[in-house]
Amino acid sequence: MRRPRDLDADLKALEDKARGLKTRKVRQLGELVIATGADTPTAEELAGALLVLAETKEAGKREAWAKRGAAFFQSRTRRIAPATDRDGDGPSAQPSGPQPAPSRKGAT
Secondary structure (H helix, E strand, O other): OOOOOOHHHHHHHHHHHHHHHHHHHHHHHHHHHHHHOOOOOOHHHHHHHHHHHHHOOOHHHHHHHHHHHHHHHHHHHHHHHHHHHOOOOHHHHOOOOOOOOHHHHOOO
């Protein structure tokens, strides 16, 4: 005879997996923000830019943005990959060069 499935254990395992995937997604989004330098604008500036992106219906602009994003990932994948195995220290994934003034990040 077959042993009955433990549905509670299956559900818990799926919930744990979903929680892990959500955490990974948030971490990767943070890494992307740092890698692209999008952590330098204020929260208001970044929100405004995202709103413009969401409102844009022009296929040409969206396609150009998609190509630019694909090129970014293709060119940076090998350099960023080792940084994901670290403690999550943001500065290691930031581009080199002049860094923004810290007082600007939380400015409102």
